[in-house]
Amino acid sequence: MTALLALVRKDLLLYLSDRRALLLNLVMPIVLGAFFGYLFGGSGAAENARIDVALVALDDSDIGKKIAAGLKSDAALNIREMPLAEAQEKVRKGKLNAAIVIPAGFGDAAGAALFGAGGKPEIPVYYDPSQGAVLSMVKGILTQHVMQTVSAGMFDGPGGSRLIGDSLARLEQQAPADAESASLAQLLRSVKTFQERPKSESGSGSGGLSVPFATRDEALSSGPQYNAYAHAFAGMSVQFILFMGIDAGISILLARRQGLWSRLLAAPITVRGVLLARALSSALIAFCLLCGIFLVAALLFKVRIAGSLAGFAGVGLCFALVTATFGLLIAAYGKTPEAARGLAVFATLVMVMLGGAWVPAFLFPQWLQTITLAMPTRWAVDGLDAMSWRGLGFEAALPAMAAQLGFAALFGALALHKFNRDAKRTG
């Protein structure tokens, strides 16, 4: 026990004396967690980002002006009016997400098209190809404003009255009238009657087609409020703590190269004892790093362990064991410190990426989400998310803990097997 404790103490002292490692493992995840957390929505208190869109308003009709005004007042858009050439240039350079062009005569053409008279006029929408998702949102908002304004103009405005009169005259000149034309003529007469009603009978204001529902948006989690920093800090913690695990494994390879390994084993202690000490110290460092990073996240970014604190500790401890055994695995199978480090960093980055540490795993395609369950990092990140912003109870931490313990057991067994095999071959 004295030897084991001395080796653990030695590893802790060495780690604390290495400022570069501390900077990398503690400060970097905080910096990157803050950055990614801000990008993905911050602490949830800020308004959602508005989409920057250029508007080229070439239609000076009443309908065209109303569409432009509606777009400008939309809370989801940040509309900047400008000439066509400038709008195209800004979209091309990525300075604006999209540009909407309302062409001259659009209002009249759209009204005619609404009642089937004439072809549909086009609204050119230019967009940045890197912002594909934005195009759908802009088109949805544009459709809403165009439908509302054009239909209102057709039912209530002077232009609508003129258009309906023209359409009725055209239909009545057609002979013999087919059943479909007769029905349309009947509809237009009804609309004309509606337009000619005394305004006091209308009851409502401008009229026109509007979206027949409103949504009530409510974030749903057991936690107090979604905080993008919580996920970002979980992801970055996992990544940089695994980097610490790599360093721990590399330290064993360096010890073998420098003769320290033989020196240790010349003492009355087994390989298993030395490995256990290394694993314990790595796990302890990993857990302390996780707690330290989340403490900073709590103090500076309002991240809360809204779920079970015991569950958080459990997930953290199990991840610490994964980190420790991952380090042993690197030490067991690494040939040289240099080669092992490169390969281990690559493997870690893949694990971290697929584990949802950079981008939440729910954004992955379904098949990829299923595959990533084979990554210990996925369970670590999901477990930390569950205990932080999702605010779930201890029972929700159990699957993540069990999966991580399984990975830790697998890594540890593989490492021990290799060390034992090497000892039989050379020692």
Place this chain on the structure above:
Amino acid sequence: MTPALLRVSDLTKSFGERRAVDGVSFRVERGRTLGLLGPNGAGKSTTVGMICGLLRPDSGEVTIDGEPLTHGNSAAKRKIGLVPQELALYEDLPARENLRVFGALYGLKGAHLKKRCDEALELVNLTERAGDKPGTFSGGMKRRLNIAAALLHDPQLLILDEPTVGVDPQSRNAIFDSLETLKRRGCSLIYTSHYMEEVERLADHVVIIDHGKVIADETPAALYRRLPAQAALAVELAQAPGEDLPRRLAELDGVTGVEHDGNGLRIGLERADGALPVLNWLAAHGAPPLHFSTAKAKLEDIFLALTGRSLRD
């Protein structure tokens, strides 16, 4: 005969097809120093590895104080201190912390560990640098700390695997002073090296290994007796001797051989004190020496005599 502290019996070890150690046997008596000699790759470090329990022999046995030494957590390992060839130190831990780690590996703790650390640091003259990291030490100081780390648990047998590699003469002397102190205190040593002069200075007994086999196992005196010349006399004459002078010189009592090259003569002597009569004889026969020097035969000469090869071949 003094009771043996260490017995090495018929050790063999192969790495793949290559047999690194082939039936090596020797013993180390209590309080004595064994010089383990051989060229690079002779099998010294492999033998040391098996004695320390780092390598499992293919066959043979190592016993220390009558107790077989096994691989892993063997209690017999507590009786051995290893000073490896490499500087096996934690560069970023202060010297005292390094010693604390190695002492704790042998179960030392608390005040006893602190006392042993102080004593070891004092023995190797590093007390004043106890709080400094080895990264700031000279090569010689690191070597001394390397030795101190093996002494903490007061081993009965200290094994030093080429402990002076890469150190300056001053540090080498400091290391030897420490080892001679240990010798005087009754500690048994195994000292491996391919530097003849180091082994000559320390060893009571010499084992020479070549190609994994023991080719000599004797006291230094007995080894010297194997040589035709135990001393050499180098003489520079005023002028080149004729052919007759070296022949007549070689016939003198106590002279084992004569080589000449220009004005120089190299004369082998049975005994080191045979130089004066030879010098007098030269002066009396019209060849007074301008300069002369004597040299005792070295173990390198012995190796050459035993194997026909130089140690550094």
